[in-house]
Amino acid sequence: xxxxxxxxxxxxxxxxxxxxxxxxxxAQSGYRTLVWDLDPQGAxxxxxxxxxxxxxxxxxxxAGERELDNLIKATDFENLDLLPADFSFRNLDLVLxxxxxxxxxxxxxxxxxxxxxxxIFLDCPPNISLLSExxxxxxxxxxxxxxxxxxxxxxLEQLKKFIKESKLKDLQLIPFFSMxxxxxxxxxxxxxxxxxxxxxxxxxAIPYASDIERMGLERMPxxxxxxxxxxxxxxxxxxxxxxxIIKLL
Amino acid sequence: xxxxxLQFELPEHMxxxxxxxxxxxxxxxxxxxxxxxxxxFYDSLDWRLYSADILCELNQSKTASYISLIDRNSGECxxxxxxKEVPRFSSQFKNGSLKTLLDSLLGIRALLPLCQLPHQVYQxxxxxxxxxTIVRIRLEEYEGLDGRISLQPLKGYEKEFDRVSMLxxxxxxxxxxxxxILNNALKLQGRRAKxxxxxxAIKLDPELRADKASKVIYRALLKAIKxxxxxxxxxxxxxxxxxxxxxxxxxxxxLSQIKHVFPDSVVAQHAGFFSWLGQITGATRDxxxxxxxxxQYITALPDxxxxxxxxxxxxxxxxxxxxQTELANHLKSQKYIKRLLEWEQYLKEALPxxxxxxxxxxTIKELADQRxxxxxxxLIKEAEEITEDSKAESLHALRKxxxxxxxxxxxxxxxxxxxxxxxxxxxxxxxxxxxxxxxxVDVQATSLKKFSEEMMVNKVQSNTFLAxxxxxxxxxxxxxxxxxxxxxxxxxxxQEENRTIFKSLFAPQVDIKKP
Ligand SMILES: Nc1ncnc2c1ncn2[C@@H]1O[C@H](COP(=O)(O)OP(=O)(O)OP(=O)(O)O)[C@@H](O)[C@H]1O
Ligand SMILES: [Mg+2]
Numbered sequence: 181x182x183x184x185x186x187x188x189x190x191x192x193x194x195x196x197x198x199x200x201x202x203x204x205x206x207a208q209s210g211y212r213t214l215v216w217d218l219d220p221q222g223a224x225x226x227x228x229x230x231x232x233x234x235x236x237x238x239x240x241x242x243a244g245e246r247e248l249d250n251l252i253k254a255t256d257f258e259n260l261d262l263l264p265a266d267f268s269f270r271n272l273d274l275v276l277x278x279x280x281x282x283x284x285x286x287x288x289x290x291x292x293x294x295x296x297x298x299x300i301f302l303d304c305p306p307n308i309s310l311l312s313e314x315x316x317x318x319x320x321x322x323x324x325x326x327x328x329x330x331x332x333x334x335x336l337e338q339l340k341k342f343i344k345e346s347k348l349k350d351l352q353l354i355p356f357f358s359m360x361x362x363x364x365x366x367x368x369x370x371x372x373x374x375x376x377x378x379x380x381x382x383x384x385a386i387p388y389a390s391d392i393e394r395m396g397l398e399r400m401p402x403x404x405x406x407x408x409x410x411x412x413x414x415x416x417x418x419x420x421x422x423x424x425i426i427k428l429l
Numbered sequence: 430x431x432x433x434x435l436q437f438e439l440p441e442h443m444x445x446x447x448x449x450x451x452x453x454x455x456x457x458x459x460x461x462x463x464x465x466x467x468x469x470f471y472d473s474l475d476w477r478l479y480s481a482d483i484l485c486e487l488n489q490s491k492t493a494s495y496i497s498l499i500d501r502n503s504g505e506c507x508x509x510x511x512x513k514e515v516p517r518f519s520s521q522f523k524n525g526s527l528k529t530l531l532d533s534l535l536g537i538r539a540l541l542p543l544c545q546l547p548h549q550v551y552q553x554x555x556x557x558x559x560x561x562t563i564v565r566i567r568l569e570e571y572e573g574l575d576g577r578i579s580l581q582p583l584k585g586y587e588k589e590f591d592r593v594s595m596l597x598x599x600x601x602x603x604x605x606x607x608x609x610i611l612n613n614a615l616k617l618q619g620r621r622a623k624x625x626x627x628x629x630a631i632k633l634d635p636e637l638r639a640d641k642a643s644k645v646i647y648r649a650l651l652k653a654i655k656x657x658x659x660x661x662x663x664x665x666x667x668x669x670x671x672x673x674x675x676x677x678x679x680x681x682x683x684l685s686q687i688k689h690v691f692p693d694s695v696v697a698q699h700a701g702f703f704s705w706l707g708q709i710t711g712a713t714r715d716x717x718x719x720x721x722x723x724x725q726y727i728t729a730l731p732d733x734x735x736x737x738x739x740x741x742x743x744x745x746x747x748x749x750x751x752x753q754t755e756l757a758n759h760l761k762s763q764k765y766i767k768r769l770l771e772w773e774q775y776l777k778e779a780l781p782x783x784x785x786x787x788x789x790x791x792t793i794k795e796l797a798d799q800r801x802x803x804x805x806x807x808l809i810k811e812a813e814e815i816t817e818d819s820k821a822e823s824l825h826a827l828r829k830x831x832x833x834x835x836x837x838x839x840x841x842x843x844x845x846x847x848x849x850x851x852x853x854x855x856x857x858x859x860x861x862x863x864x865x866x867x868x869x870v871d872v873q874a875t876s877l878k879k880f881s882e883e884m885m886v887n888k889v890q891s892n893t894f895l896a897x898x899x900x901x902x903x904x905x906x907x908x909x910x911x912x913x914x915x916x917x918x919x920x921x922x923x924q925e926e927n928r929t930i931f932k933s934l935f936a937p938q939v940d941i942k943k944p
Pocket of ligand 1: 190191192193194195196197198219223304305306358359360386387388389390392393394395396
């Protein structure tokens with residue numbers, strides 16, 4: 181089982197869109213896949229038409245009073261399950277803070293699922309917090325969508341520094357460009373300089389595209405309503421690149 | 430990850446279209462697909478999968494073709510694989526959980542199609558207010574069989590599932606069933622599951638006249654011969670021929686050991702036929718055994734000789750093919766068909782009012798007691814005479830006597846207390862194994878020598894003969910070990926406890942003292 185966290189300090193960069201679409205692709209190729217919606221806004225739950233409600237809320241969840249397995253919902257897609265969000269997740273930080281080893285908590289909760297799933301995607305809320313640290317501790321891959329803007333360069337560097345300082349040796353950071361707009365010259369320039377500075381950036385960029393934006397209306401992963409487009413191919417290529425890296429881990 | 434589905438059998442009059450239209454008033458749903466499909470069930474001739482409570486089905490449609498193993502009781506899918514054609518042997522499947530499971534259950538037996546069921550299949554999703562699927566439904570409408578509906582629960586939607594299944598039970602008045610469509614299809618063919626088993630299971634009435642009871646036994650054996658005939662001719666797997674030969678040998682043993690129940694002329698007429706059947710099937714069976722043992726041969730050889738022995742395999746394969754063709758021709762010949770029919774006819778005929786001899790007029794229990802006791806005593810005598818210097822012939826004779834006793838015990842098993850006769854059969858089997866080992870090893874060594882002579886003609890590399898020589902040596906070693914084991918195995922068989930049971934079951938009840 182590999183755990184892939186979609187993470188960026190900044191909001192609205194395409195974390196949820198990526199988590200949902202990559203999980204869909206993984207499941208399609210036969211991997212038993214789970215998406216855990218950790219964001220109280222419940223965007224990925226919404227995309228899968230699952231009520232953002234977890235019995236017992238964040239308290240009982242973090243306390244381990246409920247087995248994660250009992251909270252999981254099948255999605256409409258084969259091999260693809262979802263652990264929904266709950267509004268109470270907005271205070272996950274406080275609940276975690278009340279525990280002894282807060283940053284080890286998620287890892288421990290996820291442990292029993294290791295036989296049931298090949299991939300778990302964590303759809304994380306933005307910002308850096310105790311929850312993000314717990315996510316870093318539990319994940320194998322930190323997949324970080326980067327919008328090609330000047331500010332993004334700084335956030336990526338901040339993130340790298342943080343990972344280094346926290347001695348997260350087992351965590352593989354994988355940044356990639358998200359919502360890249362070919363029509364904007366600035367995007368093109370930034371992508372070029374950023375790739376030079378950060379050769380670990382994936383080759384594939386997810387374009388800014390209206391069919392991806394439509395996920396909110398369709399309420400399903402891109403592949404559920406689009407057969408083949410530039411966007412589906414980009415996600416496919418991205419997933420392949422990630423798989424190649426994961427195989428080496 | 431997925432819970433097993435809940436199945437309902439549809440009443441005869443209820444068409445899929447009707448169910449669907451009635452569903453429309455009650456619940457929100459979406460028809461995902463409607464397709465023509467074919468379901469084919471597979472098992473070995475002796476129902477190895479079914480006996481392990483597993484169903485193997487191939488589902489073919491325009492868009493998909495997959496094979497799955499299903500727990501017969503719960504309906505749970507144990508393994509699934511996309512596959513266009515089902516290979517005959519488990520060893521020919523792709524590595525994976527399906528193969529592992531099939532390997533362990535089927536062994537050397539072939540997978541055969543049992544029945545093919547064309548049907549129309551509807552995939553339906555039951556939806557909630559968010560248009561999220563909460564239950565999946567598979568509706569199958571068969572030709573000539575009642576339809577099936579199966580409700581597939583989805584993780585996390587258990588309550589919704591209960592509501593939907595209640596709806597089916599209440600509104601459509603259906604009750605869940607765990608009986609597979611396979612059972613209905615078999616019934617339609619006039620068959621039933623587990624209708625063949627290579628073990629003899631003959632139920633005899635102890636009071637039945639001996640000649641009549643003998644016919645019951647021979648009819649059961651004839652059925653086994655006929656069941657295995659086609660598979661033997663087609664060489665589906667090696668067990669067909671094996672079971673065919675066992676039934677032939679048992680018939681021969683019966684004719685010689687259930688003495689005097691039929692007129693001598695009748696026995697003479699048919700015994701010759703069965704001994705001919707034994708002869709014409711022998712060479713093919715021997716080659717099957719060498720081919721089945723081939724892996725063991727290899728492992729017994731040092732690595733350096735592995736490549737050298739390969740020509741032996743090719744030779745055996747080739748020879749087997751020739752012998753098989755000849756055997757198949759024999760079993761398709763007028764002679765075979767005519768003689769078997771004569772035997773069948775004789776078994777069908779009513780017996781005369783009075784049996785042809787004293788033996789024929791005994792009850793079968795009386796005759797069984799006499800025969801078993803006599804052969805048992807002979808076995809003990811022969812075995813006690815075996816010493817370390819005994820010739821191979823004596824051992825061979827003893828082995829034959831053991832076989833006779835074994836077959837008699839199996840024919841008459843139902844006449845004796847189950848536990849006790851089973852204990853004796855098991856003990857005898859252990860003893861037979863050691864004798865069988867000695868004999869097999871002898872025969873194999875002799876054959877290998879013979880084969881190497883035949884192979885000389887084919888310009889085979891000298892290293893191959895070297896490797897075969899090592900094999901023969903290995904066999905000699907095994908023979909010595911088996912020979913050494915003899916005394917121990919006999920004393921195990923001849924232990925007090927077994928002797929007491931033999932005596933209590935078969936010995937004459939009253940000892941009439943001679944003056
Ligand atoms: N490649 C894209 N092209 C066009 N629109 C996109 C693309 N990716 C995401 N979007 C849209 O942008 C918005 C934000 O995307 P998304 O929710 O995936 O980001 P996020 O990082 O998860 O945001 P948050 O931080 O709020 O969780 C959504 O409305 C989504 O539909
Ligand atoms: Mg999000």
